Amino acid sequence: MPRVADHDQRRAQIARAFRRLLAAEGFAGVSFSRLAAEAGISVGLIQHYFASKDVLLRFAYDDAVRRLGERVRDRVQEGAAAGLPVAEVLLNSLVELLPLDAERDAEYRVRQGLQARALHDEGLAEVARRSGGDLLGYVTAVVDDGVARGEVEPGVDAVLAARAILAAVQGLADQVVLSGADAFPARDVLGRVVASVFTGGR
Numbered sequence: 001m002p003r004v005a006d007h008d009q010r011r012a013q014i015a016r017a018f019r020r021l022l023a024a025e026g027f028a029g030v031s032f033s034r035l036a037a038e039a040g041i042s043v044g045l046i047q048h049y050f051a052s053k054d055v056l057l058r059f060a061y062d063d064a065v066r067r068l069g070e071r072v073r074d075r076v077q078e079g080a081a082a083g084l085p086v087a088e089v090l091l092n093s094l095v096e097l098l099p100l101d102a103e104r105d106a107e108y109r110v111r112q113g114l115q116a117r118a119l120h121d122e123g124l125a126e127v128a129r130r131s132g133g134d135l136l137g138y139v140t141a142v143v144d145d146g147v148a149r150g151e152v153e154p155g156v157d158a159v160l161a162a163r164a165i166l167a168a169v170q171g172l173a174d175q176v177v178l179s180g181a182d183a184f185p186a187r188d189v190l191g192r193v194v195a196s197v198f199t200g201g202r
Contacts, residue, residue: 011049014039015060023106027057027113054117058127061114064107065131071096072138086146087198090139090165091191097169098190100181108173136162143197151198161197168193 017039021030030053036043050056072093079089099105118125139162146152152161172186 007049010041010045011059012063014041014046014049015056015063018056018060019064019106019110022060022113023102023109026109027053027117054121054124057110057114057117058124060110061127061131064110068096068107085198086142086149086151087194090142090146090198091187091194093142094139094165094169094190094194095187098173098186099176100186105177105181108177136166139165146198151200153199156197165193165197 014035018030018035021034021038025034032043032046032053035056036046039046046056050059075092075096076089079092084092096104097108099108114124115128118128136159140158143152143156143158143161147154147156147158152158168190172190175184176186
């Protein structure tokens with residue numbers, strides 16, 4: 001009998017091939033036959049794991065969020081080990097959401113694909129809300145930590161500040177995709193937004 005790990009690896013293989021096609025052709029352009037060719041497996045095997053493209057999109061989204069979360073945790077651990085200010089750790093974490101390379105570009109397109117489909121699918125909408133809520137909670141907690149460390153003014157509303165930062169991240173991500181990763185210094189722009197909240201308690 002195949003091991004659970006084998007099934008997990010196969011699902012991840014399909015999801016990552018799906019991400020590549022989604023980035024290149026958009027959701028409407030991805031068929032199970034195209035995906036099978038990209039992943040090097042049969043259509044029947046894809047249908048064994050995923051009943052529809054929406055089910056696959058949800059899995060690919062969760063897989064992308066998991067991989068993103070691993071990179072964010074890595075940035076946090078690196079920042080803590082280096083003794084970096086909270087603001088810099090946050091900036092390094094949020095840059096992972098910007099589509100500045102092929103992997104992050106594909107993840108961005110998966111997120112956008114799910115959010116577009118979520119307008120008409122409550123199940124997908126719940127997945128998007130959960131992920132967005134987790135990210136908001138993370139940034140809010142970092143702002144609160146900034147207050148405790150004197151990097152943020154005590155009167156700042158952490159939730160509103162986090163929402164403003166995340167709105168900037170989304171807007172910058174959209175601009176990067178449309179203009180190109182080298183069109184403007186997206187990290188520097190985001191750094192200015194973070195700095196407007198982390199004012200050093202002055």
